[in-house]
């Protein structure tokens with residue numbers, strides 16, 4: 522048993538070394554990846570449940586590593602966040618997304634404008650520069666501020682609500698919309714809504730996944746919608762994979778939705794070419 526234990530220990534420590542090594546490698550490989558063209562944005566359409574119209578799209582970052590192929594954002598965004606690279610990457614993403622959104626409006630003169638939604642990491646929020654970065658980006662691209670939506674996770678806001686609230690108020694005063702992402706995963710979220718000024722919440726896809734078979738998730742989703750509406754906050758459901766989920770969310774008064782059933786994320790050029 523002792524020997525097995527020792528082997529076990531050795532095995533785990535080797536696995537841990539490998540995980541650390543991989544992170545160090547990714548951190549190194551990520552440097553300059555944007556300039557080398559390895560990073561790109563894909564867009565997932567967002568629809569209004571009332572009439573089914575497309576109203577905007579979420580920008581999602583993709584990294585094609587030269588040897589390892591596609592790396593999951595959940596992995597490399599974390600690396601970028603931990604290493605601080607997100608502080609250069611974040612503004613690059615923002616700039617590209619605003620430029621793309623300007624192109625969408627130009628491609629559809631006379632049509633209702635489409636918003637672009639950009640994910641903002643906790644570190645970008647903590648670095649108080651965000652309002653200046655956003656302002657410069659809007660000025661240079663000439664995207665109307667209300668067409669830029671910023672998605673922040675609950676965890677980015679929790680902990681330092683005073684700082685976060687001040688920052689969000691500044692952003693909203695400039696006309697930009699602020700959404701709370703992955704909403705409901707920390708149930709404290711409901712009380713945060715009163716203190717943190719946001720325009721919308723995105724119901725986490727773990728709730729949406731179960732609305733058809735788990736009465737608790739349906740009840741919670743319905744409560745989030747009612748509560749958000751009573752505070753004048755828009756509700757987006759993410760991860761809609763089935764028609765039934767779409768139908769029940771629509772019946773419960775959810776405002777907007779996105780998910781594989783409605784549309785997969787597609788490369789920027791394809792998104793532009795396919796615009797209705």
Ligand code: C2E
Nearest residue numbers: 581582594595598614640641642760761762780781782786
């Ligand atoms: P998120 O912001 O919650 O983004 C939604 C994720 O759900 C995306 O994964 C999207 O591809 C996926 N998704 C969309 N519809 C469905 C569906 O119907 N079913 C399921 N199962 N999944 C669906 P993705 O692209 O892998 O991104 C993962 C996370 O990485 C994002 O979660 C976001 O937190 C982060 N991320 C992605 N791009 C950026 C970025 O540019 N900046 C920052 N800070 N974070 C980003």
Ligand code: CA
Nearest residue numbers: 579640672702
């Ligand atoms: Ca998001």
Ligand code: CA
Nearest residue numbers: 702703723759
């Ligand atoms: Ca989310």
Ligand code: CA
Nearest residue numbers: 731735737738
């Ligand atoms: Ca459940």
